[in-house]
Structures are given as structure tokens and as C-alpha cells.
Amino acid sequence: MAPSAVEVPVPVAKSIATTNSVSTREELKSPASPLPEVKTFDAATATVDELVDALRVAGGLVIRNVLNKDELASLEKDIRPELEKDTAWGDGDFFPAETRRAFGLVTKSRTFADRIFGHPLWTGVTDALLSSTLKHNWIGDKNEVSVSTPQLNNTIVFSINPGARDQALHRDDAIHHVYHPAVAKHELGRDAGIGFFVAGSRTTKRNGATRFIPGSHLWDYAAGPPQESQTFYAELQPGDGFMVLSGCFHGGSANKTDQPDENGEIKLEERLVYSTFMTRGWLRQEENQYLINPVEKVRELPEWMQEKIGYGLSRPFLGWINLKSAMEWLHPERGRRTGDLW
Numbered sequence: 001m002a003p004s005a006v007e008v009p010v011p012v013a014k015s016i017a018t019t020n021s022v023s024t025r026e027e028l029k030s031p032a033s034p035l036p037e038v039k040t041f042d043a044a045t046a047t048v049d050e051l052v053d054a055l056r057v058a059g060g061l062v063i064r065n066v067l068n069k070d071e072l073a074s075l076e077k078d079i080r081p082e083l084e085k086d087t088a089w090g091d092g093d094f095f096p097a098e099t100r101r102a103f104g105l106v107t108k109s110r111t112f113a114d115r116i117f118g119h120p121l122w123t124g125v126t127d128a129l130l131s132s133t134l135k136h137n138w139i140g141d142k143n144e145v146s147v148s149t150p151q152l153n154n155t156i157v158f159s160i161n162p163g164a165r166d167q168a169l170h171r172d173d174a175i176h177h178v179y180h181p182a183v184a185k186h187e188l189g190r191d192a193g194i195g196f197f198v199a200g201s202r203t204t205k206r207n208g209a210t211r212f213i214p215g216s217h218l219w220d221y222a223a224g225p226p227q228e229s230q231t232f233y234a235e236l237q238p239g240d241g242f243m244v245l246s247g248c249f250h251g252g253s254a255n256k257t258d259q260p261d262e263n264g265e266i267k268l269e270e271r272l273v274y275s276t277f278m279t280r281g282w283l284r285q286e287e288n289q290y291l292i293n294p295v296e297k298v299r300e301l302p303e304w305m306q307e308k309i310g311y312g313l314s315r316p317f318l319g320w321i322n323l324k325s326a327m328e329w330l331h332p333e334r335g336r337r338t339g340d341l342w
Contacts, residue, residue, distance in 0.1 A: 028183060028184050029182055030182055030219055031219060031227065031230070035213070036057050036214050038061060041054070046063060048124030051121060055243060055245055056129075056185075057215075059213075059244060060244040061242070062241070063242070064239075065240065066116075068239060075200060076200060078111060079108065079274070082108060083101070083102050084100075085102075086101050086102060095167065096164035096167065097164075099158060099164055099252070102156070102157045103292060104287070104289075105155035105156070106293060106305070113305060116198055116276055117152065117155065122196050122276075122278075127150060129188070130150035130281075131148065134147075134316065149307075149308075149312070150278045150279065150281060150308065151278065151279060151310050152276070152277075152310060153276075154276065154277050154285070156276075157200070157274045160207070160270070160273075161255060161270055162255050162258035162269070163258045164208060164252075164255040166251065166253050167253070168251055169228070169250065169251045171248065172195065172250075173192040175286050176279070178221070180220070182223070183218050184218075191217070191245050191246065191247060192247070193280075193283075194245055194246060195244045195275060195277045196243050196276050197210055197273050198240070198242075198273065198274045199236035199238055203273060204233075204235050207271045210242055210253065211252075211253050214232050216230075216247070217245045226249040233253065246279075255271055281314030289309050290310065293309065295330070298311070307327065311325075311327050311329075311330050312327060313325050
């Protein structure tokens with residue numbers, strides 16, 4: 001089925017009724033609009049609804065204390081050997097040569113799978129913003145309503161070392177050939193993906209913290225180029241997280257810790273961040289999850305994770321093998337279950 005199930009927002013300003021019944025037009029957002037506040041939450045008290053509301057306004061948010069020290073230590077133990085295998089990417093045009101990366105993290109670290117990819121706040125946010133409902137699908141005289149739930153788009157850990165320059169500001173939904181006109185406020189269905197960055201080390205403006213332009217997910221996509229003067233730096237303590245809509249301009253920043261600080265001292269620092277993006281179930285995944293994750297390792301994960309990795313159906317019909325859910329192929333011994341059917 002084609003992805004026309006998503007109801008695309010109408011690209012015009014809307015009229016709203018004021019208290020004195022005078023009709024005014026909401027202003028379409030643009031680079032000239034005031035930048036919205038980037039809110040900060042605590043993982044222990046935040047609700048999914050609060051996070052969704054904040055993302056829809058600003059396009060990004062900070063969430064403290066996503067992981068504890070033991071979880072961070074487990075992650076680093078699992079992933080550090082993979083980082084040490086990496087070499088400079090291409091000519092260093094997009095990823096600075098001082099950056100090291102590792103991929104396929106859901107099967108390389110169970111801590112990553114459980115506490116980042118599977119974090120309940122993250123799954124709640126992505127389910128709320130990236131699920132698509134096909135309301136009208138007549139098959140004969142029966143209307144089949146279908147919901148396509150989000151799937152994993154990519155998993156990357158970034159180690160940005162001293163001397164790395166700024167990564168160019170960019171929108172990650174460019175991979176899906178997205179174009180959006182300006183809107184006055186966010187409407188459900190606009191987003192192709194959402195990213196989640198969790199700090200493995202302290203991340204600061206000086207050592208390469210992710211920066212983004214708040215509110216840029218609401219601008220006309222033809223209104224570039226982005227301006228550095230509008231960026232917000234997501235400075236995090238180890239275990240803190242940053243969520244960002246893929247329609248926002250963002251990028252990793254320069255690691256300037258090889259240069260003297262305000263006290264004239266040089267203190268070299270690595271900026272270590274674990275990241276994952278989710279996308280809509282009917283879009284192609286950026287990272288090929290079926291080749292990078294060994295099947296035997298995927299089978300060790302909970303079935304709901306297996307489905308989000310891409311083995312579940314994007315309803316009504318996407319992702320089958322021999323006209324069966326890929327979950328049946330993954331678990332041939334267990335037989336068909338209700339959730340396997342379309």
C-alpha cells in the first residue's frame with residue numbers, strides 16, 4: 001500500500017477565534033519567528049504526553065537521568081571495542097576525521113536495546129508521533145482500518161575527539177525526500193522520524209555537544225540555509241538525553257578541547273553519545289537492520305523489540321515473507337499468532 005495513509009497538513013495559515021470573536025490568522029513559522037523554549041525534563045517524573053507536547057512546539061528537548069552509572073558502564077564495555085575498530089569516514093566532509101562510530105547497537109549491547117531503544121518514554125513518544133492510521137481502505141464492502149507503528153531507523157554511537165570541526169547543520173528527514181511548507185503549529189503526520197541521543201560522557205559546547213535550531217521543523221523546507229546564530233546546544237551530563245524531530249536542523253559540534261580554555265589550559269575531552277532514530281513503518285530504514293544484526297541475536301530480544309527492529313508487519317501488508325509476517329519466519333517453531341495476521 002502507498003504511504004498516502006498519512007493525512008498531510010494543509011499548508012495555509014489557519015483562522016482562530018479570539019475572545020472577542022474577531023478572526024485572526026496565525027502566523028506561519030519561519031527563520032524570522034521567535035525561537036521557542038527548549039524544555040528540560042527528568043526521566044523519573046516526565047510523562048509521554050509532556051514530552052510529545054514539548055517536541056511539537058520546539059522540535060527538541062532535554063531529559064535528565066535517562067541512564068544511571070552502572071548502565072553507562074555496561075554500555076561502554078559493550079561498545080568501546082567497536083569504536084576502536086572504526087576509521088575516518090570518507091574524506092571527512094560529513095563526519096569529521098576525528099569522529100569514530102559504531103553501528104548495529106541493538107544486538108551489540110543488551111543495555112542499549114533495553115534502556116535506550118526500549119526505554120518506555122522513548123517508545124511512548126515515537127508511538128505517539130510516528131504511528132500512521134489508514135482510515136479508509138475498502139476491500140469489497142468492508143473498510144479495513146490499519147495502523148502502521150514505528151520502526152527502528154538507525155543506531156549509532158559517536159565518539160567526537162579533540163580537533164573535530166562542526167558538522168554541517170542538516171535535516172535527517174532528507175533521506176526520505178521530505179519537503180514540507182511552513183505551518184503555524186505542528187500537526188500530527190508531519191514527522192518522518194525522531195532521534196534520541198544519550199550522553200555517555202559530559203557533552204558541552206566546547207567538546208562537541210549536539211546543536212539544533214528550535215522550531216525549524218515548522219519552517220518551509222525551501223527557506224534555508226540554516227543560521228548558526230539560532231542554534232541551541234544540548235549540553236548534557238552522563239546519562240542525560242536529548243530528543244529531536246528529524247525535521248529540525250541539527251549537527252554535532254566542534255571539539256575544541258585541543259585549544260586553550262578561558263584559563264589558558266588544554267584539557268582534552270572525548271564527547272561520547274549513543275543515538276537511535278525511529279521512523280514510520282512504511283518508510284525504508286536508513287540502517288539495514290536485517291544485515292547488520294545477526295538473526296540469532298535478534299531472536300534473543302523480546303518479541304516487541306523484534307517487531308520494532310522491522311520484523312513486524314507495517315499494516316496492512318508491508319514486510320511479509322511468503323505472504324506471512326516476518327515474525328513467523330523468525331520463529332518457525334512457534335506457529336502463527338494473532339498479531340502475525342494482517
